[in-house]
Amino acid sequence: MKKIISAIGAAALLTTSVAFAESSGTFRQAYEYGYGAKSNLDPISNARVFQITEKIMNRLVRPGLDGKPSPDLAVDWSTNEDATVWTFKLRKGVTFHDGSSFDAMDVLYSLNRVLDPEADSPARSAVKMIQSLEAIDAQTVKIILNTPFADMPLQLMDYRLRMIPENSGDTIATSGIGTGPFKVEKFDAEGTTILAANENYWEGAPGVARMEIIAIPDGQARLQALLGGQIDMERGITPQQRVMISGSDKFTIQEIPTGNWQGLVFRTDVEPYSDPRVRKALRLVADRRALVDLVLGGGGVVSCDTPVEPNDQYRASISCPQNIEGAKALLAEAGYPDGLEINVHVATLEPTWPILAVAYQAQAEKAGIRVNVVQTPTDGFWNEVWMKKDIYATRWNERPADQVLHEVYLSTAKWNESYFKDEVFDKMLSDARRELEFEKRRALYVAAQEYLWENAGTLIPYHVTRFVGVSSRVSNLDNVKNDAVRWNLITVE
Numbered sequence: 008m009k010k011i012i013s014a015i016g017a018a019a020l021l022t023t024s025v026a027f028a029e030s031s032g033t034f035r036q037a038y039e040y041g042y043g044a045k046s047n048l049d050p051i052s053n054a055r056v057f058q059i060t061e062k063i064m065n066r067l068v069r070p071g072l073d074g075k076p077s078p079d080l081a082v083d084w085s086t087n088e089d090a091t092v093w094t095f096k097l098r099k100g101v102t103f104h105d106g107s108s109f110d111a112m113d114v115l116y117s118l119n120r121v122l123d124p125e126a127d128s129p130a131r132s133a134v135k136m137i138q139s140l141e142a143i144d145a146q147t148v149k150i151i152l153n154t155p156f157a158d159m160p161l162q163l164m165d166y167r168l169r170m171i172p173e174n175s176g177d178t179i180a181t182s183g184i185g186t187g188p189f190k191v192e193k194f195d196a197e198g199t200t201i202l203a204a205n206e207n208y209w210e211g212a213p214g215v216a217r218m219e220i221i222a223i224p225d226g227q228a229r230l231q232a233l234l235g236g237q238i239d240m241e242r243g244i245t246p247q248q249r250v251m252i253s254g255s256d257k258f259t260i261q262e263i264p265t266g267n268w269q270g271l272v273f274r275t276d277v278e279p280y281s282d283p284r285v286r287k288a289l290r291l292v293a294d295r296r297a298l299v300d301l302v303l304g305g306g307g308v309v310s311c312d313t314p315v316e317p318n319d320q321y322r323a324s325i326s327c328p329q330n331i332e333g334a335k336a337l338l339a340e341a342g343y344p345d346g347l348e349i350n351v352h353v354a355t356l357e358p359t360w361p362i363l364a365v366a367y368q369a370q371a372e373k374a375g376i377r378v379n380v381v382q383t384p385t386d387g388f389w390n391e392v393w394m395k396k397d398i399y400a401t402r403w404n405e406r407p408a409d410q411v412l413h414e415v416y417l418s419t420a421k422w423n424e425s426y427f428k429d430e431v432f433d434k435m436l437s438d439a440r441r442e443l444e445f446e447k448r449r450a451l452y453v454a455a456q457e458y459l460w461e462n463a464g465t466l467i468p469y470h471v472t473r474f475v476g477v478s479s480r481v482s483n484l485d486n487v488k489n490d491a492v493r494w495n496l497i498t499v500e
Contacts, residue, residue, distance in 0.1 A: 027211065027212050027213065027214050027498070029212070030204035030206065030212050030213050030214060030215055030216040031214075031215065031216050031498075031499075032214075032215050032216060032217070032498065032499035032500070033215060033216070033217040033218065033219060033499065034215045034217070034218045034219075034239050034240075034481065034497055034499055035218070035219045035220075035221065035237065035238045035239050035240075036058060036218070036219070036220055036221070036238055036239065036240050036241075037220075037221050037222070037223040037229045037232055037238050037241065038056055038058040038059075038220055038221070038222060038223070039222075039223070039224055039226075039229075039243075039356045039385070040196075040197070040222040040223070040224040040356075040385075040386065041224070041356050041385070041387075041388055041389045042054035042387075042389050042390060043196075043386055043387045043390065044196060044197060045196075045390065046196040046222075047180035047181065047196065048060060048063070048179060048180055048181060048182070048183035048191065048194060049176075049179050049180040050064055050130075050167050050168070050169035050171070050179075051120065051121050051126065051128040051129075051130045051167050051168075052128070052180065053128075053129050053389075053421075053422070054389075055167065056196070056200075056220070057166060057167075058220050059183065059191075059194075059200055059202070059220050060166075060167075060169055060183070060185075061166060061187075061489075061490075061492075061494065062187055062188065062189045062202060062218060062494045063104070063183050063184075063185045063187040063189050063190060063191060063202065064169030064170065064171065064183075064185030064186065064187045065079050065080045065169065065170055065185065065186045065187055066079045066080065066163060066164065066165070066166075066168050066169055066170065067079060067080050067081040067095060067097075067114065067163045067168070067170065068081055068084075068160050068163040068164050069164060069490075069491070070164050070488070070490055070491040071491065072485065072487055072491060074318070074488070074491065076160040076161060076163075076164060078098070079098075080097060080098050080101060080109065080114075080170055080186065081095040081096060081097055081098070081148075081163075082096050082097070082098050083095070083096040084096070084160060086157075086159070089155050089443065090152070090155045090156055090157045090159070090443060091151065091152045091154070091155050091156075092149060092150070092151050092152070093149070093150040093152070093159050094143070094147065094148070094149050094150075095114075095147070095148045095149075095150065096146060096147055097109070097110065097111060097114065097145075097146040097147065097148065098146075098209065099146055100209065101186050101209045102186070102207060103172050103184050103185065103186055104184045104185060104186070104190040104191075104205060105172065105184050107172055109170065109186050110142075110145040110146065111142035111143070111144065111145055111146065111147060111148045112142055112145075112173050113170055113171070113172055113173050114140070114142075114148045114170060115140045115141075115142055115148065115173075116171070116172075116173040116174065116175075116176075117168075117169070117170045117171050118134065118137065118140055118150075118168070119140060120171075120176050121133075121134060121167075121168065122134065122135070122137060126176075127421065128167075128421075129167075129414070129420075129421040129422045130165060130167040130168060131421070132410070132413045132414045132417065132419075132420045132421065132422075133162050133165045133167075133168065133406075133410050133413070133414070134162055134163075134165075134168070136152045136153055136154050136156050136159075136162075136440060137150055137151070137152060137153075138151045138152055138153040139151045154437075154440055154441050155440070155441050155442075155443055156440050156441075157443055157445075157448070158407065158409060161407040161409070161410070162407065162409070162410055164407070164490070165406065165410065166404065166490050169185060170185070170186060171184065171185060172184055181194055186208075186209070187205065187208070187494075188204070188205050188208045188210070188213040188494055188495035189202035189203065189204060189205055189213065189218055189494070190202065190203055190204075190205050192217075195222075196222065197222055198221070198222060199219050199220070199221045199222070200219070200220040200221075201217065201218075201219055202217065202218040202219075202220065203216070203217055204216045204217065208495060210495055211495070213494070213495040213496075213497075214483060214495065214496055214497050214498035214499075215497055215498060215499055218494075221237070221238060223238075224356055224385040224386050225355055225356065225385055226243055226245075226355050226356060226357065226358030227355065227358065229241050229243065230244070230248050230358075230476075233252075233258070233476050233478070234252065236478070238478075239477065239478040239480065239481050239499065240475065240476065240477050240478065240481065240484065241475070241476045242473060242475045242489060243357070243358060244260070244474040244475060244476045245304075245358050245359055245362075245474070246303055246304020246305070246306055246474065247304065248358075248474075248476070249304070249306075249474045249476075250304075252476055256479065257478065257479050258476055258477060258478060258479060259476075259477050259479060260474055260475065260476060260477070261473075261474070261475040261477060261484070261486045262306070262472055262473070262474060263472065263473040263474075263475060263486065263487065263488055264308070264317075264318070264470075264472050264473075265316070265405055265470065265471055265472065265473050265488050265489075266315075266316025266317075266318070266319065266404075266405025266406070266411075266470055266488075267402065267403065267404050267405050267470065267471045267473060268310060268314055268316075268402065268403055268405075268467050268469065268470045268471060269357065269359065269360070269363060269400065269401065269402045269467075269468075269469070269471065270312075270400070270401055270402075270465050270466050270467040270468060271351060271363070271364070271367065271398060271399070271400055271401070271465070271466045272398065272399055272400075272401050272424050272425050272464065272465050272466075273286045273289055273397070273398050273425065273464040273465070273466070274397050274398070274425055274426050274464065275425050275426050275427050275428070275464040276426035276428075277397050277426075279341065279343070279347065280397065280398075280464055282341050283461075283462050284337040284338070284340055284341040285337070285338065285341050285343070285347075286463070286464045287334075287337055287461065287462070288333075288334040288335075288337040288338045288341070288374065288376075289334075289349075289371070289376065289466065290312055290463075290466045291329070291330040291331075291333050291334040291337070291374075292329065292330075292331060292334045292367075292370050292371045292373065292374045292376060293329060293367060293370055293371075293466055293468055294329040294370050295309045295310070295311070295327060295329075295468040295469060296309055297329075297366070297370070298363065298366055298367070298370075298468040298469060299468070299469045301362065301366045302359050302362045302363045302366055302469075303359065303469060303471065303472065306471070306472035306474060307469035307470060307471050307472050308469060308470045308472070309327075309468070309469055310467045310468060310469050310470050311323075311325035311326070311327035311460055311467075312327070312459060312460055312463055312465060312466060312467045313325065313456040313459060313460070313467065314403060314406075314411045314412065314415050314465075314467055315408040315411060315412070315452070315456060316405050316408075316470055317470055319407065319408045320408075320449065321408035321409075321448075321449055321452035321453065322408070322456075323452075323453040323456035323457055325456065325457060325460050327460070329370070331373045331374050334374040334376075335374050335375065338374065338375070338376075343375075345375060346374060346375020346376050346377065347375075347376060347377070348376075348377040348378075348379065349376065349377070349378055349379070349397075349398055350378075350379045350381050350396075350397070350398060351364045351367070351368075351378055351379065351380055351381065351398045351399070351400070352381045352383050352392050352396045352398065352399040352400065353380060353381070353382060353383065353399070353400045354382070354383045354384065354385045354388040354392065354400070355382075355385055356385035356388055357400065357402055360400040360402075361380065361382065363400065363468075364378070364380040364400065365380055367466075368380055393424065394422075394424050401424060401465070403415065404489070404490070405488065405490070408452050409436070409439065409440065409452070412436055412452070412455055412456075413436060415465070416429075416432060416459065416463065417432075417433060417436060418430070418432075418433050424465075425463065425464035425465050426464075427462075427463060427464055427465075429458075429462065431458065432455060432458055432459070432462075435451055435454055435455040435458065436455060438451050439451035439452050439455065473488070473489075480499050480500040481497060481498075481499055482497070482498045482499070482500070483496040483497050483498050484496075484497055
């Protein structure tokens with residue numbers, strides 16, 4: 008295993024980077040301001056603005072253009088025979104935006120900060136198998152796990168696991184000091200954040216001299232900003248909007264299959280959704296193929312309530328046709344022979360949420376489920392609705408199978424948004440992490456997803472094909488998932 012993993016790390020070094028003679032021009036992008044005034048630059052905070060942190064900070068490992076682990080601040084990695092000890096070699100000559108050198112102590116500080124229970128970071132679930140960290144020398148870090156785990160590099164690709172300077176935790180939320188291609192010139196959570204090119208970036212000077220990240224809460228307003236030339240890219244284009252702008256020579260449309268998903272959450276700690284029969288009935292009424300067509304204009308892949316993306320090696324193959332009679336039978340068995348009435352809370356910060364809720368409303372009615380769609384303000388949705396109301400829309404960016412299953416459904420996970428508490432499921436995940444043989448490990452992850460199909464409280468009808476609207480003045484924007492974009496390569500006319 009050690010030799011194989013080292014070879015993978017070495018092969019990933021062959022990626023090509025481009026250094027520009029001079030950074031020029033301004034690239035402008037919006038973000039949804041979903042956490043309101045609490046928005047910040049701390050990468051491990053649930054209120055971090057990832058549209059900014061992804062440009063100013065690096066990870067140890069990042070996804071390559073093929074989605075596989077690729078070197079970032081770590082250039083190579085290897086493990087012992089039982090995958091309980093991992094060794095990462097760090098990139099030399101890297102400096103933070105404040106001029107300080109990046110080394111092993113910054114890695115220890117960044118990861119230990121995530122692991123600290125008092126920090127209460129949702130990112131902790133991604134790396135909680137880490138027992139301790141050691142700095143072997145300035146460019147070598149040893150990670151000791153409390154369990155065998157063959158997929159550790161996948162975990163370190165987490166978009167929140169950015170490296171920050173040692174002892175910067177108290178100021179990072181506003182300073183945003185990292186090693187990335189852009190550095191914070193002015194942070195304004197409610198307005199326009201200005202990023203300047205990091206001319207000393209280890210991959211070379213970025214293509215643009217300046218980036219502006221603008222708070223625009225409403226999806227329709229972001230579209231208008233794109234059409235009006237106020238922003239250069241919008242990654243939340245709906246199928247309907249795609250039709251509107253695809254005929255214009257002022258824009259291009261990227262179509263990117265992703266592991267991103269949307270859905271409806273039924274809190275399992277609240278009656279009547281605490282009854283697994285009720286919540287399965289609420290999921291059985293969904294015609295997922297129709298939802299892909301109605302909500303996404305065909306731009307998605309059906310999911311049978313698993314958050315694991317279609318191309319993941321651990322994705323379960325489950326059949327989930329709409330079953331109205333089965334839903335009626337489950338509701339009657341649970342004491343609701345005449346159906347029930349529910350309130351589904353949505354907001355337009357994700358433009359497709361209201362469409363999803365209305366489409367689901369029509370499908371659920373066939374089983375006697377009366378759905379009231381409650382439109383809520385976009386400003387503060389994540390603070391006032393998400394994990395607060397009994398039923399609400401949700402969305403997640405893609406994560407490797409192990410990570411997303413832990414973050415969304417593990418009993419102790421901070422972001423267990425459906426409050427799903429199940430010891431049987433927890434043990435499945437624990438056993439999977441400890442299993443070193445791939446096929447046996449895969450069988451455990453598949454079984455965990457099948458268990459969710461029977462018991463979970465989240466309707467996940469599809470994984471999204473992302474439509475990205477891009478101004479024609481922009482060049483070199485990778486046509487890949489957001490998490491793998493090389494922002495330093497972008498240029499503008």
